[in-house]
Amino acid sequence: MIPFNRFGLSGNELAYVQEALGRQTSGDGPFCRRAEALLEEIFGVPRVLVTTSCTHALEMSAILLEIGPGDEVIVPSFTFVSTVNAFVLRGATPVFADVRPDTLNLDERLLGALVTPKTKAIVPVHYAGVGCEMDEIGRVAAESGIAIVEDNAHGLLGSYRGRRLGTFGALATQSFHETKNIACGEGGALVVADARHAERAEILREKGTNRARFFRGQIDKYTWVDVGSSYVLSDVLAAILLGQLEARERIQARRRAIWERYAEALRAWAPAAGVSLPLVPPHCEQAFHMFYLLLPDLAQRTAFIAHLASRGVAAVFHYQPLHLSPMGVRFGGRAGACPVTESVSERLVRLPFHTTLSSEEQAKVIDAVTSFQA
Ligand SMILES: *Cc1c(COP(=O)(O)O)cnc(C)c1O
Numbered sequence: 001m002i003p004f005n006r007f008g009l010s011g012n013e014l015a016y017v018q019e020a021l022g023r024q025t026s027g028d029g030p031f032c033r034r035a036e037a038l039l040e041e042i043f044g045v046p047r048v049l050v051t052t053s054c055t056h057a058l059e060m061s062a063i064l065l066e067i068g069p070g071d072e073v074i075v076p077s078f079t080f081v082s083t084v085n086a087f088v089l090r091g092a093t094p095v096f097a098d099v100r101p102d103t104l105n106l107d108e109r110l111l112g113a114l115v116t117p118k119t120k121a122i123v124p125v126h127y128a129g130v131g132c133e134m135d136e137i138g139r140v141a142a143e144s145g146i147a148i149v150e151d152n153a154h155g156l157l158g159s160y161r162g163r164r165l166g167t168f169g170a171l172a173t174q175s176f177h178e179t180k181n182i183a184c185g186e187g188g189a190l191v192v193a194d195a196r197h198a199e200r201a202e203i204l205r206e207k208g209t210n211r212a213r214f215f216r217g218q219i220d221k222y223t224w225v226d227v228g229s230s231y232v233l234s235d236v237l238a239a240i241l242l243g244q245l246e247a248r249e250r251i252q253a254r255r256r257a258i259w260e261r262y263a264e265a266l267r268a269w270a271p272a273a274g275v276s277l278p279l280v281p282p283h284c285e286q287a288f289h290m291f292y293l294l295l296p297d298l299a300q301r302t303a304f305i306a307h308l309a310s311r312g313v314a315a316v317f318h319y320q321p322l323h324l325s326p327m328g329v330r331f332g333g334r335a336g337a338c339p340v341t342e343s344v345s346e347r348l349v350r351l352p353f354h355t356t357l358s359s360e361e362q363a364k365v366i367d368a369v370t371s372f373q374a
Pocket of ligand 1: 053080154177186
């Protein structure tokens with residue numbers, strides 16, 4: 001079976017892990033700091049903190065923005081649960097926005113009707129690593145004094161009108177989960193573009209203590225100063241992360257080649273089969289996070305996934321509408337509220353996409369796809 005995802009070594013990961021094991025395995029060590037310095041350079045922001053996951057970086061964002069009961073947060077319904085759950089954990093009410101039918105990103109044209117005096121944050125997700133319409137989202141947020149937190153789990157190294165995804169919000173979050181472009185098993189980062197959040201973010205990450213200042217020699221003992229939790233990434237995982245980050249150009253070049261070959265090979269087949277290919281607007285430099293297809297309906301998607309499986313290819317669907325989940329319904333979600341999300345969640349399929357996908361394997365995937373008869 002050709003797997004949907006497979007971790008690939010791309011550089012110095014193993015040598016760095018060995019170094020970490022002989023020196024420091026707990027968090028906030030030399031590899032964490034080197035990975036952070038490299039991410040700060042990539043994003044051009046004052047501070048990046050590596051974390052145990054993107055989920056935890058989102059939770060830190062909600063605490064930093066002091067979001068609580070009575071506050072509303074606008075989120076796409078078509079996303080991973082953590083985008084929303086991180087804010088619900090603080091007591092906020094999620095307000096689900098539908099997505100655009102072309103990019104599957106939060107539909108900025110709906111924001112005007114969703115913003116209320118209680119709106120505290122908008123959380124755009126750059127689906128598949130293609131930028132949301134940040135000009136309009138930024139305009140609405142600035143006009144109403146609303147914070148932007150980018151869930152940039154898919155968008156590392158992508159950009160929108162020449163500006164890096166992950167630098168539009170006061171805060172942005174990254175994921176280094178095994179399924180992401182740059183991976184260390186489980187891991188994430190909080191990208192702090194607004195330097196006012198940097199010091200408190202360090203405290204939240206260290207169980208509410210000022211331990212980071214202590215280790216920099218800025219204070220002579222550390223103590224409990226705020227709320228917090230254990231969001232620090234182990235230096236062993238940071239060693240893998242640094243190896244991957246240093247190899248980012250090779251990783252991205254390989255992902256680009258795979259993406260472009262799928263697009264080229266399926267260009268003629270797709271319209272004849274009633275299938276849509278991903279759309280990347282000309283002002284978006286995508287991050288090559290995934291290659292998806294939109295089938296005509298749920299029945300055909302089910303048949304398509306089964307057909308691929310019978311040919312030894314693991315293809316998978318993606319997010320289910322959050323507003324229709326048991327938790328979403330508790331917040332007033334109902335069928336028909338986000339029609340694009342409801343439609344694409346039943347029709348989307350992701351093809352195998354990882355740096356270890358060989359040319360022969362990709363040819364086999366393409367053959368399996370184009371031999372599908374609806
Ligand atoms: C993967 C993902 C997350 C969660 O990342 P973890 O690092 O596993 O917590 C959050 N949001 C989106 C959009 C994701 O794709």
